Each structure stands twice: as C-alpha cells, then as structure tokens.
Amino acid sequence: MKPIFKSFTKKTDIKGIGVDLISVHRIAKLIDHYNFETLTLLFTCSELNYCRSANNSNRAYALSFGIKEAVGKALTTGLVGIDWNEIEVDLTNERPKVFLHGKAEIKAKNLGIRQWLVNWWDLDCHVLAHVIAI
Amino acid sequence: MNIVKSMNTLKEILRELGISPEFIQPNSLLYQDLQLDSTEIVEISLALKRKLGIKVKLETRQDKTLAEVCSLIESAMSKKVGEIS
Numbered sequence A: 001m002k003p004i005f006k007s008f009t010k011k012t013d014i015k016g017i018g019v020d021l022i023s024v025h026r027i028a029k030l031i032d033h034y035n036f037e038t039l040t041l042l043f044t045c046s047e048l049n050y051c052r053s054a055n056n057s058n059r060a061y062a063l064s065f066g067i068k069e070a071v072g073k074a075l076t077t078g079l080v081g082i083d084w085n086e087i088e089v090d091l092t093n094e095r096p097k098v099f100l101h102g103k104a105e106i107k108a109k110n111l112g113i114r115q116w117l118v119n120w121w122d123l124d125c126h127v128l129a130h131v132i133a134i
Numbered sequence B: 001m002n003i004v005k006s007m008n009t010l011k012e013i014l015r016e017l018g019i020s021p022e023f024i025q026p027n028s029l030l031y032q033d034l035q036l037d038s039t040e041i042v043e044i045s046l047a048l049k050r051k052l053g054i055k056v057k058l059e060t061r062q063d064k065t066l067a068e069v070c071s072l073i074e075s076a077m078s079k080k081v082g083e084i085s
Helices: A024-033 A047-051 A057-074 A104-109 B005-015 B038-052 B066-084
Strands: A016-023 A087-090 A095-101 A117-122 A128-131
Touching: A016 A024, A016 B038, A024 A057, A024 B038, A047 A057, A047 A087, A057 A095, A057 A117, A057 A128, A095 A104, A095 A117, A117 B005, B005 B038, B005 B066, B038 B066
Parallel strands: none
Antiparallel strands: A016 A128, A087 A095, A117 A128
C-alpha cells in the first residue's frame, strides 16, 4: 500500500490522528463467542457481512475494530458518547474507507473533519490501524 | 431485576473474562482496579446484550465501579421492560 501522507499538503490540514494495535486472536475469540445479532452492537450489518465472507475473516474483523478505535481517538474522546456501529469501516477496496453516522458524524462535523485517511499494517498476528482526520 | 441479580450477572461475566473473584467487589473500578482494557470492556457490553438483551455503554469519561455498572444495567432493564409493556 502506498503511503498516504502525500494526499494532503499542509500540516494545518490535520484535524486529528488516531492509532490502535489490536490482537487478531483476541478479536477472533470474541467473534466466535457471539452471534450476528449481538455483534451488531459493534459492527454494522455491512461490516459483518463483509468480514465473515472475507478471505482472512479474523483479520478483517480485527482491522475494522482497530480502525473504529483509532477513529475514536482522532475524534479526541475515544468511544465515549459514540456507538461502535456509528463508525463504519468499508474494507471492500485496498484502502479502507470510514463512514460516520449519528453522534460520530456530528462530532466529526464539529471538529471540521471532512475526510479520513486510513493506513494499516499486519504485524505478527496483530493489526496496527492508523487514521488521519483532515 | 434487582441490584443483587445485576451484580451476580456482572460477576459471572467478569469471572468468564478471567478476573479473580477476590478482585470483584462492588467498589472495584473497571480500569484502575480490574485493569480491564478496551476489548474486555467491549466484551462486558456484548455479554450483557447476549445474557440480558440490553445495551449498556461502558466507554465513559470516568472509571466506573461495579456498583455503578449495576445501576446502568438496572436502568437498561427498566427501559427494556418499558418498551415491551
């Protein structure tokens, strides 16, 4: 994956940065333990449908989870006052995309965030997610 | 659902997470005392949804005691009963 840092020009463009490191095994255990209905607390139906049919299903779940955490950090409050499924991650393309809904969308608007840049790395059974809000 | 039942459900979930029973006290704080991380906090919410069918958000600004979490469980249960009746 190409670096995303050339996508914006000025330092002042950055409204927030978030990073999260998540264990694929831990998320896999969690996913195995709960049914579709319960997991909608964390993921949207689109995310669940994509992740469970993905080639590397556990990594897709972990990446989605990690990006949500990273987005929460970039919004400065973590997941306080935001539902997990209000941050939606689209993994259908090489570069993940972030879509916000409800309280997460309002918070991002208040911070002047218009776009999310996402980068991620697969590190020895862990996924490192990095987001930049501009 | 009374406070005792809420606490018993919460204790059961925490034991399933591998927390030693001696640390599971009403005044124990989730982060400071039980040293839970964000994934474990999420797992408590998921377990409450599965066991009781309620949505309890535990990502809050301030660390919560187990007694405070029980209050949240009871509020969510009351809301659920209100929605059904």
